[in-house]
Amino acid sequence: METQYEELATEDSILDSSSEDEEEEIEKELADVTFEELQKARSNGAHAFFQKPKEDKKLKRANKNRPMEASSKKPVSAFREAIQAPKKVVRDPRFESLCGTLDPEGFRKRYNFLYENDLPAERQALKKELKKYKDPKRISEIEEHISWIDKQMKSDSRKNIDTQILARHKKKEREAAKEGKRPFYIKKSEIRKQRLFEKYNNLKSSGKLEAFVEKRRRRNAAKDHRYMPYRRSGDVE
Structure with a gap:
């Protein structure tokens, strides 16, 4: 007791x-x-201020190799993807090693008909079509397309000349290498000089050199005249 x-x-x-x-x-x-x-x-x-705030229960894993436990009470997002599709990978065939490397000479031979026949014929047809229309919008579109064709043909002729210069240089260097000489790698500035020299010779042989020089002189004079200061009307001589 x-x-x-x-x-x-x-x-x-x-x-x-x-x-x-x-x-x-x-x-x-x-x-x-x-x-x-x-x-x-x-x-x-x-009596809410007497109650202690509830601590967030941190879920733990039973084992480090097991996945983390997730609460089933949390609502699922409305934008959740039920089936996750594989990510789309965009590939450019121009930069894929599977498509091989670019061969400029081979490309020029295969598509030579575009620059030799198709583009000049299209330019001539557009010139004839330009005389038929009076709508300024349509005329502007045709002139822009003709300008694009001129740029393509000019760029192709420049690339063709550069390819010929490089081919001649490589042939010359191969012959020099057989004789035991060190190779000389041509620079872009040297290619440009040789291209201008060839253009000068072609214009001279065709008799168009004087007209080309006169056209270039007028263009440079107009450019210089545009930047010259004008005399104001109130200025006294």
């Missing part, structure tokens, strides 16, 4: 101490709460 009384006494003392601790905690919490919040809580009958 005495032991039972002692156990009950110890339990009562534990309860009293725990209740005292709880009261102290409540007093501490109330000390931080403002008077307005206390009044509002009393009028609403709420």
Whole structure:
């Protein structure tokens, strides 16, 4: 019997101490709460400020090799992809190693008919068509297309001359290498000089050199005249 009384006494003392601790905690919490919040809580009958905030439960894995546990209570996003399609990979055949490397000489031989026959014929047809139309919009479109054809033909002729210059240089260097000489790699500036020299010789042989020089002189004069300062009307001589 005495032991039972002692156990009950110890339990009562534990309860009293725990209740005292709880009261102290409540007093501490109330000390931080403002008077307005206390009044509002009393009028609403709420006691939310006495409750401790819930801590987010961090999900752990049972084993490092297992996947992370996910809560089933979280809503699934409306934009989630049920079946994830493979990512599209855009490939440019011009830069694919499977398509081989560009052969400029072979390309020039295969598509020579475009620059020798098709483009000049199309240009001539557009020139005739230009005389039929009076609509300024249509005339502008035809003139732009003719200008594009001229640029393509001019670029092709320049590339063709550069290819011929490189071919002659390579042939010359192969012969020099057979004699034991060191190879000389031609620069772009040297190719440009040789191209201009060939153009000069072609114009001279065809008798168009003087007309070309006169045209270039007028163009340069117009360019210089555009940047010259004009005299204002109020200036005194």
